[in-house]
Amino acid sequence: MQTETTPGTMLKAMREKPPLVQCITNYVAMNIAANVLLASGASPAMVHAAEEAGEFAGIASALTVNIGTLSTQWIEGMRAAAKAANAAGKPWVLDPVAHYATAFRRSATADLLALNPTVIRGNASEIIALAGGQSRGQGVDSRDPVEQAEDSARWLAKRQQAVVAVTGAVDFVTDGERAVRVAGGSALMPQVTALGCSLTCLVGAFAATAPEDIFGATVAALAIFAVAGEDAALGAAGPGSFSWRFLDALAAIDSETLDARARISAA
């Protein structure tokens, strides 16, 4: 049954019962992603080794998988964890960082897509390329506007039976039927590395809190990022001070503030 809960309600529920989220993310993102989850009210665990990732996915409430700094041994851990999450009926989120860049990444991404991620979160260049479109992406940063990725996102969501989130200046989320845009944030956000990777982990945290409403959980994660980005930009002298202000802003946002300030519109 579909329950309609607001981002603020989900945030409150998450903080009352912090979900354990297994984050298989890249070396660049690990520290900031863990801090983003703690500031938001979730409990992160960066567990990726092939020997234990599957076992740990049985304990965690959600899993996130990010291919940013890939190696063969990690792929084994990712696959084992995704299979275990599926077997346990727990949500898992895929972040296909620069999946178009090399044959190694393309192959790993195809294998992970075959394991049916619950949510796919990427920037516009990544989502366009996942749907087989003409992406301008080269490395990990987006070189395409979100508007250009919206049709790709809808197509991908239908094909994968997943929620797809495209982030950028104004984010776009769809499950193939419904779609919304989430406005806010700051132009300083792409100037700080791995905030998108951290957001992927936070989508996992909200999905763990509201597994019955994955679309709403994804929107909630994007919405708190948008509001925190606006707050952090106030008084930030540049990317450095923005980064620590962003963590403080995430921690300071309460459920009422989130619901009052989230800018979510039907697309």
Ligand SMILES: Nc1ncnc2c1ncn2[C@@H]1O[C@H](COP(=O)(O)OP(=O)(O)OP(=O)(O)O)[C@@H](O)[C@H]1O
């Ligand atoms: N120009 C912008 N204005 C406002 N917010 C932005 C802008 N660009 C990105 N964001 C926000 O930054 C966050 C990260 O999204 P982004 O699309 O930069 O991820 P990404 O490219 O995967 O990042 P990374 O790979 O460095 O982790 C999202 O919350 C998004 O809304």
Ligand SMILES: Cc1ncsc1CCO
């Ligand atoms: C910079 C970078 N390189 C691989 S992953 C990553 C973090 C942003 O996606």
Ligand SMILES: [Mg+2]
């Ligand atoms: Mg990224």
